Amino acid sequence: MSDTTDTGPVLAADGTPLKRSLARALRMQKMRALALIAPLLLFVLLTFILPIGDMLFRSVENSIVSETLPRTTAAVQTYDADGGEAPPESTFDALAYDLVVAAEKKVHTRVGSRLNYENAGISSLFRKAGRKVDDMGEVYLDQFVELDPAWEEPQALIALFADPSWAASAGGEDEPRFEYSSAAAEVLPGATDAYTAWARTIQTEDQDSPTKEEPWAPVYMALYHDLADNPDAASAFEGDTAARLAAAAAAIQSPEWQTMSTRDAFVDIDEDWADPEVWRTIKTYSSKYTNGYFLNAADFQKGHDGPELRPELQRIYGTLFLRTMIMSLAITVSCIVLGYPVAWILANLPSRTANVLMILVLLPFWTSLLVRTSAWKVMLQQQGVINDVLVWLGIVADNDRLVMINNQFGTIVAMTHILLPFMILPMYSVMQTINPSYLRAAKSLGATNWTAFWRVYFPQSVPGIGAGSILVFILAIGYYITPELVGGTKGVFISNRIAFHISQSLNWGLAAALGTILLVVVLLLYWAYDKIVGIDNVKLG
């Protein structure tokens, strides 16, 4: 009896406490189970979760503007976008330095396309400016060279801008990435930045060496501005370089020295560069992340005082989301109404007959979606089979044929037909498990046919309806081929717009935002379904 009063831990055979031993055994089991599903988990993660996550991330990602135009985005931060005026000259200078690099890398049109989504017309501004920007500052280049031809010589510029240890290793094969000298960066910050950008760009883009090439004109523009700001720059250098800089610094003070305005140069390329709206767009979309796509997806836009509703002429997504929900619901309901009796018959026939009939349910399932959709066109159009029959029967007049396609009715009919098997199959497998003796028992206790069905049979078939409804509704919400073909103007879904932005406009950010909203709405509905009906109540068989 003393054993039972012992309060110490129960020990396993090997002396460890049983609790710990049990926990270890369970953990081993879990690890083994995990190892078994690991390949699948990894597969799902790599091919499903990650790509979807990447796509969703695009709905907020906006780094292209600040990466392509780093100097400009920094400069516009202080720009008063609501002041009604274009930014100052220095911002245009920054744009010239950014754009000349971007044009060499051929990415200027990409940032133009990105901004064009927000403000129509910007794409051609960037396209045109990219063609001419490397001439900007040519007037300075010419004057510097006239002053001293050495300004054109790569080696003279290397002596000015390059880090001496870099210059020592430059020129050969596998040239290291260009490094600027800290002295130059201190007294000639703009020119060093412009020269460095040029040197690194030609290194990576053209496999050229700055020791052999002449820089583009904007470098000289930057040099002019630096010398104007800091006429004493020569003192930081020695020898020829110092002499050349001193001579140049003196020359730019002379009244004969010609200057140019980058602002005017941009406006010459296209007058819209002076449009404050263009600059407001650049400023608004200069951050790395943006909520702009989501605002667009909800029919909003970034106005002067925060988000504002778009003009009525451009509102579309709200309508489409609502329509997608309502029509998917209508399709789900018509699938239930049409599918329930079919599933009931299938479940109550002898299995031999049921199997034959099952093929009839599955046959459309195996037919191409496009064929089925086109078949509905033939059936429903005004010169189609149904109208012809109705006219022949005299039910409708020949000149007053029914319009049954290219509208919501057409979409609902065609999609109900296409999605019906997804409703019938789960219902059928649930109904098969309902014991027929329950119905007989109910009737023997005095229930009418209807009561027996409604009180006994129907509640047991609800899990099948639930599973079918979820399947059909979620499939319907994402359909786009059928609505596109038979939906006309009033029967198209939000997915048609997502498809448009993915494949036509290439505005993947907006497509991602629309997709994210759709996903969240579906999850919310799923959650609501769980709260109201209970997800445990769903059975596929």
Added chain:
Amino acid sequence: MKLRNLSALAATTALCAPMALAADMANEMTLVSWGGAYQQSQLKAYVEPYLEMNPDVTVVWDESSAEATAKLRAMSEAGNVTWDLVDVVASDAMRLCDEGLAMEIDPDEDLAAAPDGTSASDDFGDLLVSDCFVPQIVYSTTFGYRTDLVGDTAPSSVCDVFDLEAFPGKRALQKRPIDNMEWALFCDGVAKDEIYDVLGTDEGVARALAKLDTIKDSVVWWTAGAETPQLLADGEVVMGSTFNGRLFSAIAEQDQPIGMLWDMQSFDLDGWIVPEGLPEDRKARVMDFLKFATDTQRLADQAKYISYGPARASSAPLVGKHEELGIDMAPHMPTDPANATNVHIYDYEWWADNRDDMDAKFQAWLAQ
């Protein structure tokens, strides 16, 4: 530049390595096109002749031109571009060029000169609408009508499309703003050369949509080029816009009671782009093919199989008869002087800027 270097190199090393150039070319090429009769015309006119000259080469077709922009971007992001030459319409070529997904092409270096020595850039002329684009054909979006359903007087002006009294019944229009907006403004009294100025304003857009509103209830909107010929054949619509080649095959090959309405036909271009970032051997092969496939004779040959006008000026006089039907093709070309009396010139630059914006407005109007 590169080609010249290559050929110079080939010339200098010709003695010791005569096959150097050919050996540097890949022997498989993936061409992307539209499928159907158009792809067939390309196959007959230049792919088969090229394969005869280069028996080692195999060509794989991918019928993905309709989704080419999206697929090419996805391939480029994945770092694995499997296409070598892609057939796209001009506006898509501009978009791909802007996105850096298509390679820039120097017409005088990369393309063949005309037989009389005219340089390729002069021979293609204004049709080189993008730095990355080599046009093959000029097609037009224009109207066909059912000769037996329009009454005694056939429609003769694009504005008859907007005239529901004279021509009752449904019309098929493409489900996009391009062309429809211009036709609407033209028929609302805007002069042809002012269309884009007017369309650039909010009032102009409202005006175009208001004009379209007058027929909105009678319009069937199509998205695929095959729809209009089918709708016309079924008698679902009395008139509809589509590509002129589709109407040609409905009329000439299928004997449908359909007439052509060439008034205000909208010219557009279709051609090749080479994806950016191809490995050198594949690039060498595809540039070799491109030069052959876009020369004067090849483009003229293509017109034997489909009623689209060759993009080179020098090809036009060489256009002959239809390969199977034996009918003269010139009168069926959108560029034929008799058909081109009143032509709508589509402004690529304007649409590249305004396509997305205009599309949002157009779709919002459709959904109302």
